[in-house]
Amino acid sequence: MEDYILIKTLTFSLVSLILYSVGRVVQVYWLRPKSLEKQLRQQGIRGRSYKLFQDDLKEIKMSSEEAWSKPMSLKHLIAPRVFPFFDQMVQNYGKVSLGWFETRPRLIVAEPELIKLILADKSGHMTKPPLNPLVNLLQLGVATLEGDQWAKRRRLITPAFHLEKLKGMVPAFVNSCSGLINRWENLIGVQGSYEVDVAPEFQNLAGDVIARTAFGSSFEEGKKIFELQKKQAVLVLEAYYGFYFPGLRFIPTKKNKMRYNLDN
Template identity: 60%
Template sequence: MEEGFILGCFRVLPTVVLILILCIISVGYFYIWWKPKKLEKYLRRAGVEGNSYKLMYGDMVESKKLTAEAWAKPMPLNHSVAPRVNPFLYQMVQKYGRISLSWHERSPQLLVADPGLVKLIFSERDGHFRKAPLNPLVDLLTLGLSTLEGDQWARRRRLITPAFHLEKIQRMVPAFLTSCSNLVERWNRTLVDSGGRFELDIAPEMQNLSSDVIARAAFGSSFVEAETIFELQKEQAVLVLEAFQSLYFPGFRFLPTKKNRRRYEIDRKIKARLKEMILSKETKAKKGNPDDDLLSLLIQCQKQSDNEMTIDDIMEECKLFYFAGQETTATWLTWTMVVLSMHPNWQEKAREEVIQVFGKRKPDVKALNQLKIVSMILQEVLRLYTPVPTQSRYTLKTTQIGDMEIPAGVKLILPLMLLHHDPEYWGEDVEEFKPERFSEGVSKAAKDDQVAFFPFGWGQRFCLGQNFAMVEAKLALSMILQHFSFDLSPSYTHAPYTVITLQPQYGAPLILHRI
């Protein structure tokens, strides 16, 4: 009886194995070939031109090759940076126009370089779009409000928005000024020791300044106290970028590879430090002595929401703000100083305005709106050197975009930098530094009053930290202009590239002079 059962199993086993193999092949064929090709046919019928699907990797190999070639050498000292920053997207627009199809692994990507459509996508309220799904390893850096969707996003946004109101930001200005004053004092001491002139790399200086501002204004500590978190976040950013650019197989995040172990170790360390800070703030609040920083305001939001936000939620918002707030403003200020070194006439105009408004005293937040030239300069730098050159969305259902019907499961690539460098919307002098474009405000900066400027996004999902970043940038630039003039070092090499945000590949060495 038992022998017969065993023999029966052996006879059936090849059939079971064959069925399993056929199932695996069928599933693989569906996901690796049939589904991508079906989406490609659908998009072709919608009139979309672009690249054909390539098995497994899509256009990743070509994109990496073009990027490596572009980043292997510096560029001339001008503002035509888009071809270097993302050569693949730039070539797609040149070859196929403002709407084109490419592939990331097995997923179709629709490049949308039309400002009207970008505005429509950013402003959509019917739930047809969401943030594009990411490699799960990328989530270690980008959780928080930026990745929530639907009702969950709406509730969280409503809860934390009051913490970013301008009047709340203005109450943090003393912390901003402390950070800027410390920078000015340190540079002044160095200038005294070096005879009134010295060279330094502005990029790490602005990173440290922005880190100190975030630490003081958002978390009630100094850069020295928060340095561990910043360093860990910086390392995590490199690891996340590597994961994003690599082929991802389901379940890979669970493999105990060396880099995976480090990614999760960094995440644990950051969360542990943030939890300490949160518990300390809660203790102070219970004693009737709450702080007036952003973290304390978030904790208040949590309490007022009947604990709808958990401590883990607050930690994710902190991680996001640590990275997004620090990184984008630091790169913005870095490129502003580089550009003003390239255009000393505008540097002098900005300095004259700052001296006229504030003299040599510390800037007053109430008078920041009087800085028209400084504002124009900052906006033009945002246009030319967009801190986050590309954003993306994802279609949840079949959606009408302009004249095209786009199926579910398509990633929409919104190349903000390409839009900011498009002569159709900015004129033939698009690559020139002309702050006067913004003399009548952002809405009238582009040709024919077209909206083609999206550095902080658009619509209901515009960046909540916009006011924070603008106040910080104006205060920092004003205090630097009050005390120093600066020009490019002979060792400066012009090479913008992206590591999450737009950065100078070889640093930004400038020569500082005391005024």
């Protein structure tokens, strides 16, 4: 009799646990996202509908790869090239549109006044979506920090972008740009033409400008640091778009070793 009661109790507990787990999964992956979507649409916000296990990351990656695979037209409208997914969202749904990060709704804001309000917010109501822990391992800055840490980092970097300081950097900008132009002119030589891949050229230009203005050196002197930053950027993007399984960052894989070496 006691065995029967014990088995019955265990069976009831197991069934209750299974039902709770199923209910929790349904709540997290369907009911809550659809409820949030309904509330946002009631406020007049248009955008993409929530789909199970389908967020914006795959679309962002595909649209970027498609845009970058084509030659860039000579015009100042670079948003379709740099952020093709977000540009298309704004075109389709307006300057405040709804996207998705896993099960969380994400607002895409392209209204200047609202952007100013969000960037200057100190109340803590404007939060960033949780990131793959590997991203936090590789990149800690105003793009990822929250609360007091974000405010402190913002205060530290703000003086560097004061208008008078930027004006003082103009000679360094001129020197870097002149060096690039002179190098291109030497490449042309007597042939009168020369094909150049401008992507790495402008990456080096940006690195040279940063080195001159921030460290008083040149790109060549800081080349090793910039090469490490390029590797870091690749790993950050990979982690940002990839799927993270809890505990994966502690496995001593080749890429995890690279991440820890770059962080240190």
